[in-house]
Amino acid sequence: MRLLASAGPGAVTPARVAAEAGVHRATAYRLWPDADKLLAEVMAETELPFLRDPVTPVRAWLRGCLRELADDLATPLSRSTTTTLMQTALHDARVATRRDALTDTLRARIDAAQNVAVAEGELVDRQDPDHLVAMLVGPLLYRTTLEAATVDDTLIDHLIDRAFPSPSTTGHKR
Template sequence: MLHAADDLLVERGFTGLTIEGIAQRAGVAKQTIYRWWKSKVDILLDTLIDDAREALEWRTDDAASTEENLASHLRRVADFFDEPAGQVLQALLGQAQLDSETAASLREGFLKEQRERDVAGLRELLGRDDITVDDRTLDHLVDVLLGPLYYRVLVFGAPSDKELLDSTTRLVVALARESSSTSS
């Protein structure tokens, strides 16, 4: 059912996605879907959580530098937006602008959890180079790191290019090092 919802969203968009269509594509009765989810937003939230956790996971290559690991993570995030799960996130963010329940569910669920993973991932990656920053600075660095990607995709509907990802990486590492040296 989750895969059917993903596929239909990509094919038909958010407004064309229906419980009836999901049931038909998944080969189940509508009642089966309603037994588990109350709306298409709830189904999409579950697909997003299921698919994005691995795609947006922070990974480090011990042989790579902090900058290389950070750039690699940004490429995974940029690639994620081209995948069905990334399109689900885009659709939910769009719907969240129109519906306060969707906004609250998205923020208190997936976005909050992903933010925690992003903060922890960046902290761990910077710590490999003995770069330590306070929690507030780390929070701001996550904004600086991911903001350009979300802006490019959500505002302009354009993919992120290598130069944006590389310059964002350099900027975040430089700001972290600067903040770390002034707080020591």
């Protein structure tokens, strides 16, 4: 992961990993015969620590989660991992499966937050979880990976207001 963050996916080779780990090159080549298999394994180990266990008020919880996600995506390691995952998934079924699992996890976590918000009266109507993920996470990915910029709190608040409109702004009462 350090190699990926510091020098990009091209640096994740068995020889470089062996040197970094202080083991013989033959050990690394036995485990990963080529760089593609090694990179796929690195990507398969990527975890998704965000958006777990929603709490009320959901909007405040979501604001904190999105802030954490945006800050993480702004780091070189996360930016490298994310862009490598997207690129490698185009050509590697194992990585595509991992990408799909990550997006399924995001969808399920956002949907769980939505269910809590509806149950607590913070949100009137449920929305398609796929749309919610696109509305909430998509702009963060765009800003951090394509623009290589940071995400400010104003953008996060705007995303939450659009994705999770409160009953008072939709004309519904609790």
